[in-house]
Amino acid sequence: MIKIYYSETAEDAGRAAAEVIASLVKEKPDCVLGLATGSSPIGMYTALAEKCDRGEISFKAVKSANLDEYVGLTKDHDQSYAYFMRANLFDKVDIDLNNTNIPNGMAEDPKAECERYDKVIESLGGIDLQVLGIGNNGHIGFNEPDDHFPYGTSLVNLTDSTIDANARFFTSRDEVPTQALSMGIGQIMSAKKVLLLAMGKGKADILERSLFGEVTPRVPASILRFANDVVVFADKDALSVIMEKHPGAVIK
Ligand code: GLP
Numbered sequence: 001m002i003k004i005y006y007s008e009t010a011e012d013a014g015r016a017a018a019e020v021i022a023s024l025v026k027e028k029p030d031c032v033l034g035l036a037t038g039s040s041p042i043g044m045y046t047a048l049a050e051k052c053d054r055g056e057i058s059f060k061a062v063k064s065a066n067l068d069e070y071v072g073l074t075k076d077h078d079q080s081y082a083y084f085m086r087a088n089l090f091d092k093v094d095i096d097l098n099n100t101n102i103p104n105g106m107a108e109d110p111k112a113e114c115e116r117y118d119k120v121i122e123s124l125g126g127i128d129l130q131v132l133g134i135g136n137n138g139h140i141g142f143n144e145p146d147d148h149f150p151y152g153t154s155l156v157n158l159t160d161s162t163i164d165a166n167a168r169f170f171t172s173r174d175e176v177p178t179q180a181l182s183m184g185i186g187q188i189m190s191a192k193k194v195l196l197l198a199m200g201k202g203k204a205d206i207l208e209r210s211l212f213g214e215v216t217p218r219v220p221a222s223i224l225r226f227a228n229d230v231v232v233f234a235d236k237d238a239l240s241v242i243m244e245k246h247p248g249a250v251i252k
Contacts (some may be wrong), residue, residue, distance in 0.1 A: 001226065001232075002224065002232060003231050004242065004249055006251060007235050008235070013044075013197065013199060013234055014042070016058070017043075017047075017178060017195055018047035018048045020195055021048060021131075021195070022056065022057050025062060029129040030061040031062060032063045033062060033063070033128065033129055034065055034127040034129065034131060034191055035065070035066045035067065035085065035089070036066070036132050039133075039195040043093075044233075045089040048089065052093040058060065060095070061231065064101060065120060066081060066100075066233075067144040068103050068182040069104065069181050071105045071176050071177055071180055072179070073177060074106055078140075078216075081105075083149040087152045094223060100179070101117070101124075103181035103182075104181075105177075105180070105181060108154045109153075114181060118152045119154075121183070127187070127190065127191040129191065130191035133196075133197055134197075134232050136162075137159060138206050138208065138210050138222065140188060140221045141182040141188065144158065149182040149186055149217045150186070151185065151186030151187070152186060153182065156181070156182050157178065185217075189227055191227075197234070198235075198238040199238050200237050201237040203237075203243055204238055204240045207239070211242065
């Protein structure tokens with residue numbers, strides 16, 4: 001079942017999403033969070049850091065597993081997802097870094113690293129809540145459009161459209177890694193709850209196709225239609241096509 005919540009701005013959507021995570025952390029202080037990078041979750045992370053600052057929540061016992069990492073970037077590279085997570089959340093809350101997990105994009109043997117990461121996720125005993133953004137082409141994590149849905153962590157060749165989209169964060173397009181390690185669709189679908197964030201006009205079409213179109217590995221996010229519990233927090237620009245085509249589907 002998918003619930004789509006309307007927010008006027010990306011900031012409002014981030015705050016609303018943070019409420020869901022905060023309730024879970026209060027209810028289950030040692031919960032397992034699946035975390036995502038990208039611009040969409042930044043507002044949510046800011047709101048969570050503020051809540052932690054105010055003493056409303058604590059991440060001391062929380063465990064986390066991130067979705068993905070670029071191949072070839074060290075964890076101190078300012079575009080690595082390890083760096084992103086420290087800058088946007090981990091350094092701002094009281095989480096124990098030993099309880100955080102991100103695939104190692106510098107691993108000499110990426111296949112072995114995928115196997116290691118699968119074991120990490122298994123040892124966490126399942127993900128209570130998985131945060132997702134959505135790529136312009138419908139990717140979740142770095143699971144690109146394909147002819148099948150991968151179950152576990154894999155080494156992914158990034159598509160030209162993803163490299164183009166992510167080039168904005170690098171000085172030149174040539175610097176964007178061409179490969180990544182990504183948690184698989186099966187692992188994402190095993191999470192007890194999924195929180196999908198989408199912000200901006202650029203996501204309006206793909207969000208509608210994912211949530212109302214055919215379920216196909218060509219649009220990886222469309223698999224979420226088969227998940228048990230999905231909540232979508234999006235701003236009015238990202239929801240524009242859905243509101244036009246399926247006005248009754250959005251909760252205001
Ligand atoms: C990257 C990440 C995805 C993310 C997507 C969208 O490619 N690997 O996990 O969802 O970008 O990012 P944004 O939220 O910046 O649009």
